[in-house]
Amino acid sequence: MTTPVSSADDDYAIEVRNVSKHFTLHADRRDSLKERFVRGRSKDTHVFRALNDVSFKVRRGTTFGLVGHNGSGKSTMLKILAGVYRPTRGEVMVASKVDALLEVGAGFHGELTGRENIYLNGAILGRSRKQIDESLDWIIDFADIGDFIDEPVKVYSSGMTVRLGFATAVAIKPEILIVDEIIAVGDEEFQRKCFDLMRQLRDRGTTIVLVTHSLSLATEMCDEVAWLDHGKVQMIGNADEVVSSYLTAVNEREARKRSAEQGEEEFPEDEPYKQNQGNGDCRMTGVDFLDENGAEVPFITYGKPLTLRVHVRAKKDLHDVELGLGFATDGGVTVAGPNSRAAGTLYTLRRGDSYIDYSIDQVVFQPGRLWLTTCFVRDGQIYDLSDRRTEMIIRADRMMDEPGLVTLAPGRWSRRPGHPEPEKDHENGI
Known part of the structure; x- marks a missing residue:
């Protein structure tokens, strides 16, 4: 009450x-008085x-x-x-x-x-x-x-x-x-x-x-x-x-149900990605950092070209898959979040191993450490979410001139200070 x-x-x-x-x-309802009288409760x-x-x-x-x-x-x-x-x-x-x-x-x-x-x-x-x-x-x-x-x-x-x-x-x-x-x-x-x-x-x-x-x-x-x-x-x-937590439980339940229904052989999960969220139809299995020559590097260099190579393992053929990336600080503040759909690209992932590259001409992140999130999704259904599991170390080959998390595109500074227009003295007619 x-x-x-x-x-x-x-x-x-x-x-x-x-x-x-x-x-x-x-189980056997008696809705009318007649039914109850004839058939009992x-x-x-x-x-x-x-x-x-x-x-x-x-x-x-x-x-x-x-x-x-x-x-x-x-x-x-x-x-x-x-x-x-x-x-x-x-x-x-x-x-x-x-x-x-x-x-x-x-x-x-x-x-x-x-x-x-x-x-x-x-x-x-x-x-x-x-x-x-x-x-x-x-x-x-x-x-x-x-x-x-x-x-x-x-x-x-x-x-x-x-x-x-x-x-x-x-x-x-x-x-x-x-x-x-x-x-x-x-x-x-x-x-x-x-x-x-x-x-x-x-x-x-x-x-x-x-x-x-x-x-x-x-x-x-x-x-x-x-x-x-x-x-x-x-x-x-x-x-x-x-x-x-609710979404994780839903995805885990769906993954178990699909596995039981389809009877598919599970791929062995790779550390440390076996704890990723999502229904598991595919899994991110690793990220490589590549320089302008395509060589793998241990850290990222400020101001240089960069390719992030995201490795993925699919349990079955998947179509129209979007890959989203997130770059976050130690405190969980998201600095940037590019995704392939916004760029007009969706992927077909064939069963087995493949990779997707994301390239930028110049690293704008200031020296320090960021954490990379990857998410494979289709129409709101999350296949795999690796939330801030990949460490990104950013270095610079020179002293930085400006503070901050990222460097803005060059702005324009006025050549000399401006001055406000003087107010007219109405009483003296000036």
């Missing part, structure tokens, strides 16, 4: 303590544990994300936070009223107009007539469905229904907003409006709990993320760290 957060926990808007949710499923039942001892806290004014595969319990958790479900065990405490965007447009009556449904849906959400009146113009403007606002909702497209439902739900500034991944059915322009508004709400202090399958959105929007798997919490923490 949802109860208020105690005064001792004023830093938190939501506390979830040891929550479990179980559903009793019937179904005896073939089993318990589905949607959530199992889940605990987390959400600080006030932050955005908290829930990620995980379909069926991991994310939407069930949101419905418990919204008060739609009651937990089987455990408790949920909230600091104030919760506004939920679980199924946008749910509660709309098809025979009523959009304007009439604003009042109906607003009442369902607990809004007063005065609040709805004051926000009506904003809702109509934000939904941007034109003259359809006075047409029956039954003639609306799904996107128009989403627009109106979202606008109605967020018109009154919520203190706690629960959002399931429902905005995805809107068009690109409307999605941007929604996310911009959510950022504004976050900046104004609204606490947001968000379920999304977009990992980039989770890392961009969320302060913290919880990763659920089969109803259990696998990890809670910084968005980047949790998403990276």
Whole structure:
């Protein structure tokens, strides 16, 4: 049951303590009274544990994300936070009223107009007539469905229904907003409006709990993320760290599944690259540094030509593969990140060993040490990610004239100092 957060926990808007949710499923359902009378109640039942001892806290004014595969319990958790479900065990405490965007447009009556449904849906959400009146113009403007606002909702497209439902739900500034991944059915322009508004709400202090399958959105929007798997919490923490761990687990699971299905003989993995992330359809097995003559060199020289030769081993033929590179400092700051797709090049990797060259006419990195990341990817599917595993030592054959991580292209300096025009003395007519 949802109860208020105690005064001792004023830093938190939501506390979830040891929550479990179980559903009793019937293999042979008796949906009608007649079926139950004739055939009796179904005896073939089993318990589905949607959530199992889940605990987390959400600080006030932050955005908290829930990620995980379909069926991991994310939407069930949101419905418990919204008060739609009651937990089987455990408790949920909230600091104030919760506004939920679980199924946008749910509660709309098809025979009523959009304007009439604003009042109906607003009442369902607990809004007063005065609040709805004051926000009506904003809702109509934000939904941007034109003259359809006075047409029956039954003639609306799904996107128009989403627009109106979202606008109605967020018109009154919520203190706690629960959002399931429902905005995805809107068009690109409307999605941007929604996310911009959510950022504004976050900046104004609204606490947001968000379920999304977009990992980039989770890392961009969320302060913290919880990763659920089969109803259990696998990890809670910084968005980047949790998403990276989740992605690694997904890739490993996919690699094991493909290996079992295809029965392919695994290539022996080479140290130190066997710990690379990705599904393993190919692996980066080494990087050579080549000078202008094509000879391998132990370190990179500032101001000289350089070829990075990235060796790769593919388990099968792969097509339209993009190779991305990243150059980062010891502290993890990315200095540059060229990739082949941006340069108009995708590769076909044949089963077995091959290599790809990336050449630059002049090394602009200042002397020191950088770490090289390589990533083989196609359409967002990561085959291999070697994250800062290759050390790059940069040397110079002369003293450096300028500090910094990189040297800029030559700029232009003025020949002499300039002077601002003197202000006129209006009183003396000068």
